[in-house]
Structure formats: structure tokens, C-alpha cells
Amino acid sequence: MxxxxxxxxxxxxxxxxxxxxxxxxxxxxxxxxxxxxxxxxxxxxxxxxxxxxxxxxxxxxxxxxxxxxxxxxxxxxxxxxxxxxxxxxxxxxxxxxxxxxxxxxxxxxxxxxxxxxxxxxxxxxxxxxxxxxxxxxxxSADDFHKFHPMGRLGAQLVKVRELMAAGADVPKVPEDASLLDATIEMTRARLGGTAVVDRGGKLIGAFTDGDLRRAVTGKQNLTDAIGRFMTATPLAVAPDELASEALRLMHERNITLLFVCDKDRLVGALHMHDLLHAGVA
Missing domain, CATH: 3.40.50.10490 (Glucose-6-phosphate isomerase like protein; domain 1)
Structure with a gap:
């Protein structure tokens, strides 16, 4: 020693x-x-x-x-x-x-x-x-990951912040956005959904491909507020959470997209494909 x-x-x-x-x-x-x-x-x-x-x-x-x-x-x-x-x-x-x-x-x-x-x-x-x-x-496990960045061991110790989309790559719309606005933003980001945030950047909802399909089956107006169609208080993870734990939550909730929040403030988005591509299991 x-x-x-x-x-x-x-x-x-x-x-x-x-x-x-x-x-x-x-x-x-x-x-x-x-x-x-x-x-x-x-x-x-x-x-x-x-x-x-x-x-x-x-x-x-x-x-x-x-x-x-x-x-x-x-x-x-x-x-x-x-x-x-x-x-x-x-x-x-x-x-x-x-x-x-x-x-x-x-x-x-x-x-x-x-x-x-x-x-x-x-x-x-x-x-x-x-x-x-x-x-x-x-x-610690963090120290272990520094020495084992490759292979299966390394993948299991990767943090969410290392794999998440950040900045302009994170799909988001304000709480007063319309159904059309959310659909356009979701299409732009190509992650299968968009976050809905308040004026302070706090995550208050999520709008996904599934929500869109349910919305268009009825007689909805594209100018309707997104609040009518979004999932309120969606599941989110912290940036320092293990990516393997995020994948477990996705499987448990049967979802493919998780938003990443730091003290309720939206900072990223994590898709299941990114986890699987990185070898997280």
C-alpha cells in the first residue's frame, strides 16, 4: 500500500x-x-x-x-x-x-x-x-471503468451521460407547443419522441410515436395544445446513472426512449439503440 x-x-x-x-x-x-x-x-x-x-x-x-x-x-x-x-x-x-x-x-x-x-x-x-x-x-466502480473502457465489463460501467444525446440533439418543445410543433420536432430528432418542458427547462411531459398514432386515430386538430396528448411526468434518469440501469428501466417499462434530467431540468435523451450499440446489456 x-x-x-x-x-x-x-x-x-x-x-x-x-x-x-x-x-x-x-x-x-x-x-x-x-x-x-x-x-x-x-x-x-x-x-x-x-x-x-x-x-x-x-x-x-x-x-x-x-x-x-x-x-x-x-x-x-x-x-x-x-x-x-x-x-x-x-x-x-x-x-x-x-x-x-x-x-x-x-x-x-x-x-x-x-x-x-x-x-x-x-x-x-x-x-x-x-x-x-x-x-x-x-x-470504486468509476475507477474500475477508467481501466476497463473496452469489452463487456466496460460497457456495464458506462454512465448515461456518455451515451445520451445532448444540446441541440435533444428533441424538446415548450409546454404551449401544438401537436404539429411536437410532430415536427420529433421528426427532426429521429429519436421516436420529444420532451415537453416548461419555461425553466423542467421536464413536464413526453410525446412519442405511440402518442402520435393514438392522436391521429381520432379527429384531432393539429393546432391543439400538446398537453392534451403528452404523457405527464414521464420516467427520467440522471446523467450519472449507469447505462445498464437505464436499459433495465426501458425493458421494465417497455419503452425505447428515456429523457435525462439533472434535478428535474432536461439535459439529454437516451435511446435504446444507443445502449445496444455500445454493448450495454
Missing amino acids: NVRGRVIVTGIGKSGIVARKMTATLTSTGTPALFLHPADAGHGDLGMVTPDDVVLMLSHSGESTELGPIIQYCKRFAIPLIGLTARTQSTVAEAADICILMPEVREACPNMLAPTTSTTLQMAFGDALAMSLMEMRGF
Whole structure:
């Protein structure tokens, strides 16, 4: 938590694969980390390790010879070394400034040789470490989204303000508009509806394609006030609401358009197509 630099995670073989995963989880949850391959360390990659860093070394046996150059480097330049091993009398355990002792466990392999149970424990420790640091840092869903802008995870954390239409793209008419005015505005914006606002910009109604179809089935005058046909106090969401929550509301209410309000004042419009296009589900 107090390291000024990065967590340098290293290991060889199956422990190295776990170390890579541990590095990725730490990095994506607010703890800067790098994976250092032991085979490359002695060929120049030790240059990525600085006195501000801490090295986290994974080795079940604690005797992997490939780790030797990294241990020597840490000792020479007083870089904190944390060893994650199951052997108290091993090279890694004795060299480490802090030794995290893992339990001696029977491997699931029928020959009790292939790393299986031991690597599962390493993985669990890495996840626990990352989650503990997340809690200590107060790492939020917003922070998570900054590091995961792509893919399904990123889509589920997108806020309404990132996808909504804003400014002149938001269809709206004043409360004294006519049915014709609302129809023209709805056609211009092509979102399937228009907001109705009072003089202060407060959302007071919504007029949609469905309202228009119901209006034209009767003998209505196009100059009639839109207030006769609009849906009063329509459903709206806040700009900082999750887009996934907005989509849930649309499915729940069987609608395709939501207006976005900041303290009752209209600031945007969100169509279901925009949500689906962005991968929100």
C-alpha cells in the first residue's frame, strides 16, 4: 500500500503463469504492477526494477535457480523482497525480507507432482491481496471503468451521460407547443419522441410515436395544445446513472426512449439503440 513505485511480480514455470495473472489483477484494480520474467531478468530486464519498487517472488519450492539473479539484485540495491513459498528453509524464504509461507499441500496430480493445488492457493492469495488493496484505496466502480473502457465489463460501467444525446440533439418543445410543433420536432430528432418542458427547462411531459398514432386515430386538430396528448411526468434518469440501469428501466417499462434530467431540468435523451450499440446489456 505504501510502495511509491510498483509491485514487481516474478516467478518461473507454473508460478510464473500465476504471477502474470496476479500482475494483471493488481494493475487493473489500482495497484501499479509489472511482471518480470526470470529468464529475461539477467539479460537487461532488471533495469525495470527501481529502489521505489517492491519485488513479490512466487516459488512453491523456493529453490528455482532462475530466480537467483533477481534475489542478488534486490540484496545489492536494498529493494524489498517478498517471498511467497511453501518451504521455510528454502533460498527464497531465507533471502526474503518478508516471507509469506504457503501451506504444504498435496497436489491434485495423481503422481503428486504437477502444480495444481499449490498454484490454486497462489492464485487465491493474489486475488485476496488485490481485493484488500482495493478496499484500502477506496477503489470504486468509476475507477474500475477508467481501466476497463473496452469489452463487456466496460460497457456495464458506462454512465448515461456518455451515451445520451445532448444540446441541440435533444428533441424538446415548450409546454404551449401544438401537436404539429411536437410532430415536427420529433421528426427532426429521429429519436421516436420529444420532451415537453416548461419555461425553466423542467421536464413536464413526453410525446412519442405511440402518442402520435393514438392522436391521429381520432379527429384531432393539429393546432391543439400538446398537453392534451403528452404523457405527464414521464420516467427520467440522471446523467450519472449507469447505462445498464437505464436499459433495465426501458425493458421494465417497455419503452425505447428515456429523457435525462439533472434535478428535474432536461439535459439529454437516451435511446435504446444507443445502449445496444455500445454493448450495454
